Amino acid sequence: MIPTKLKLTNFTSYGSDVPELEFTKFHLAAISGSNGAGKSSILDSLTWCIWGSSRLGDNNDALVHSGQQLMSVELSFALDENIFTIKRSRSIKSGGSTTLEFLSGNHNLTEGTIKATQQKIINTLHLTYETFTNSAFLRQGHADEFTTKGASERKRILADILGLSHYDLLEEKTKLKVKEIQTKLQLLEYQVLEIEAELTQKEERSEKKKVAEETLLKLESEIKEFDEKLKMLRTQKETLTLASEQRIKLEQNYLQNKKELDEIASQGKTRKEKIEQITKQLESLKDIDTELGALKDLEAEKAKQEKAKQEKLELEKKLSEIQGAINLKQQQSKQFKKEIEKFSSQLIEANKEGAKCPTCGQEIGKTEKDHVHQELSNQIENLQKELAKITTVTEEKEKEVLESSIKSVSYDDQKYRDIITKLLNLEKLQQQKEMKVSLQATLESEQKVVVEMRTLYQNKNKQVTDQQAEIAKYPDLSNQIMEANKDILETENLLNSKRQEEKEANGVLGQINELISRTAQLEKTQKIKTDEKSLLKAEKESFEELALAFGKKGIQAMIIETAIPEIEDEANRLLDKLSDGRMKISLQTQRETKTKVSGGEKGIVETLDIIISDEMGERPYEAYSGGEQFRVNFAVRLALSKLLTHRAGAKLQFLVIDEGFGTQDAQGRTRIVEALDAIKNDFEKILVITHLEELKEEFPTRIEVSKGTSGSTFKVIGA
Numbered sequence: 001m002i003p004t005k006l007k008l009t010n011f012t013s014y015g016s017d018v019p020e021l022e023f024t025k026f027h028l029a030a031i032s033g034s035n036g037a038g039k040s041s042i043l044d045s046l047t048w049c050i051w052g053s054s055r056l057g058d059n060n061d062a063l064v065h066s067g068q069q070l071m072s073v074e075l076s077f078a079l080d081e082n083i084f085t086i087k088r089s090r091s092i093k094s095g096g097s098t099t100l101e102f103l104s105g106n107h108n109l110t111e112g113t114i115k116a117t118q119q120k121i122i123n124t125l126h127l128t129y130e131t132f133t134n135s136a137f138l139r140q141g142h143a144d145e146f147t148t149k150g151a152s153e154r155k156r157i158l159a160d161i162l163g164l165s166h167y168d169l170l171e172e173k174t175k176l177k178v179k180e181i182q183t184k185l186q187l188l189e190y191q192v193l194e195i196e197a198e199l200t201q202k203e204e205r206s207e208k209k210k211v212a213e214e215t216l217l218k219l220e221s222e223i224k225e226f227d228e229k230l231k232m233l234r235t236q237k238e239t240l241t242l243a244s245e246q247r248i249k250l251e252q253n254y255l256q257n258k259k260e261l262d263e264i265a266s267q268g269k270t271r272k273e274k275i276e277q278i279t280k281q282l283e284s285l286k287d288i289d290t291e292l293g294a295l296k297d298l299e300a301e302k303a304k305q306e307k308a309k310q311e312k313l314e315l316e317k318k319l320s321e322i323q324g325a326i327n328l329k330q331q332q333s334k335q336f337k338k339e340i341e342k343f344s345s346q347l348i349e350a351n352k353e354g355a356k357c358p359t360c361g362q363e364i365g366k367t368e369k370d371h372v373h374q375e376l377s378n379q380i381e382n383l384q385k386e387l388a389k390i391t392t393v394t395e396e397k398e399k400e401v402l403e404s405s406i407k408s409v410s411y412d413d414q415k416y417r418d419i420i421t422k423l424l425n426l427e428k429l430q431q432q433k434e435m436k437v438s439l440q441a442t443l444e445s446e447q448k449v450v451v452e453m454r455t456l457y458q459n460k461n462k463q464v465t466d467q468q469a470e471i472a473k474y475p476d477l478s479n480q481i482m483e484a485n486k487d488i489l490e491t492e493n494l495l496n497s498k499r500q501e502e503k504e505a506n507g508v509l510g511q512i513n514e515l516i517s518r519t520a521q522l523e524k525t526q527k528i529k530t531d532e533k534s535l536l537k538a539e540k541e542s543f544e545e546l547a548l549a550f551g552k553k554g555i556q557a558m559i560i561e562t563a564i565p566e567i568e569d570e571a572n573r574l575l576d577k578l579s580d581g582r583m584k585i586s587l588q589t590q591r592e593t594k595t596k597v598s599g600g601e602k603g604i605v606e607t608l609d610i611i612i613s614d615e616m617g618e619r620p621y622e623a624y625s626g627g628e629q630f631r632v633n634f635a636v637r638l639a640l641s642k643l644l645t646h647r648a649g650a651k652l653q654f655l656v657i658d659e660g661f662g663t664q665d666a667q668g669r670t671r672i673v674e675a676l677d678a679i680k681n682d683f684e685k686i687l688v689i690t691h692l693e694e695l696k697e698e699f700p701t702r703i704e705v706s707k708g709t710s711g712s713t714f715k716v717i718g719a
Helices: 039-051 114-125 129-133 151-161 165-199 202-284 288-296 298-351 366-389 393-408 413-471 478-550 555-578 626-646 666-682
Strands: 002-009 028-032 070-079 082-091 097-104 584-596 602-614 617-619 654-658 685-689 701-708 711-717
Touching (some): 002 039, 165 478, 202 413, 288 413, 298 393, 298 413, 555 584, 555 666, 584 626, 602 626, 626 654
Parallel strands (some): 028 685, 654 685
Antiparallel strands (some): 002 070, 070 082, 602 617
């Protein structure tokens, strides 16, 4: 992993306007600045972005810039010729929330949860936060992180650096395989025991087969006897059934004919009653012809009266018309006379002195008077002429003639009504006449049918008598058929019972044969299972050996043993420069126990002890000065970091050193710089944090960190 670009927003002392840090512009750089300026925060942003951890542990809210509610860090890095980007942000609003994104070019590698995404980042880097801080990251105040840990912790960290977790997985898979084989072995053991238990029944099964075969032979004989008896009973029943069916058929014919005979007798009785009824009806209609003859004479009288009535009505109509004309002329005469009287009265008034105009009411003069007199006289004269024209003499004479003619018409209204009443009975008598004719025809028809039915009755009665005599010749076989059915049912039940027994016996024999056949198969299976058991035991032993080989005391211990000389050589090479050849370390992976074990000898335990020596010999770590301790820690950590750069999977190629040089004198600091210069080609990127002015000048590229009122910032010098 080689960092390429870093972006900070509101992270610790850094605000929102922070320049991007381009790692591609330098190989080795010093981060310098005054205490509290924010040098270590740059490295904290790296670890927090990648693993979500920093010097403050899990207290993420404490990393948010004062007065802000949202911070974010974006880191891009190169790995295996690919560029990856991690974006992590933290909001302290509403209880706080975190987001995490993982990208590779245009591919989004982010998982559904932060936990899953974090694990994907670790799997991609093949590096945990703990391994990084114990090897390639020498944190301020934690340079002795690896040296001061317990032997087992050091060994675990070294195993992680060497990528030995793969062997842990192999050991786990191998142990699971051993358990799987053990389960199969147990199953095989049970199967073999079951086979052996079943094989003990071999002789018993042969004996059972013999008994089953004898039982079957006996049942086959009994079934044959019952089958023959059933055939005989069914033949007997069939004979009885045929005879019984013939009697039943005769009885059915007899009953049908008897029913028809009863129907003929019933119909004959009904028709006889009908003839008697028709005879009575005809008796009541015997005088109908006489009555019809008397009523027919009234038809002529009716026609005569209707003619006289029509003549009278026509004369009365003419009389009414003449009377109307007379009345009209009389009214006109009265009207003319009234008009003449009116104009005569006006004429008299007009001749008087001071007469007034009858039209306008004004007094008129002599000239006007003459004019009015003339006008009124003319009107009176005209009216008198019209009145003279009106006369009723002609109408009066015609009226007298018509009245005389009406009186001479011989029409009697009461007589006409009596005739009509009598003629109404004629229609009723006519209907009765038609009914009489119909009844006479029906009577003749019914009398003829009765004669025919009497002959039919005699013939059917003879047929019924003959059938009754024939039925008496056949005995009733119903009881015998019932007994035959009972015998057949009992025999069928017995036969079915025996067949069921035969079926069950065949089933038992089949099972026994199957078991005998299974016994032979089981003997073969027993050998196969036994051989399979032997193979599984050998396979189990092989996997148990592999589990030991993949375990901590196997291949892992061998790899660590192989890596120890490399670490020792690299650490001592650096320590030789740092201490001017005075100090040396050795790593021990085993030591004797303090107590004796069985046999009176001391045992051997696995460990990872760091033995430090100088010109005065071996001394405990605590007995060395602070500067000497830092040199030892620095040499060991650089050796581990170098190991991490080329181990399988991780490819870190990134070294970080945070302070620690203050414990060194001028010569010691010079040697540290020389040591860094010696290993710089082993790492793609090296960052060194220092606030010592005389030390930072030793680096070609510096990242100068400063802090102002708006927060921290930095600038790259020499890149």
